[in-house]
Amino acid sequence: MTKRTLVPEAMGKLEKFKMEVAEDMGLGDIENKSVYMGDVPSGIVNKIKNSGNVGGEMVRRMVEAAEKNMVDNNK
16 A cells, blocks of 8 residues: 555645644644653654554544435435
């Protein structure tokens, strides 16, 4: 599986969506609650700091929206 965005034009909107989901989960100010990790590469920090939870919630919301869209289009 690749982390490449399938529609490059959507990259900015996905980033915004990720921040909205993180905020909804109470993780918007996570950097203020954390120990200093400035010397740790961001790829490692992201794996450590709830990124799986945020990504999972993003997928759940996108699937829910797609299902709703399918139902609405079949009416």
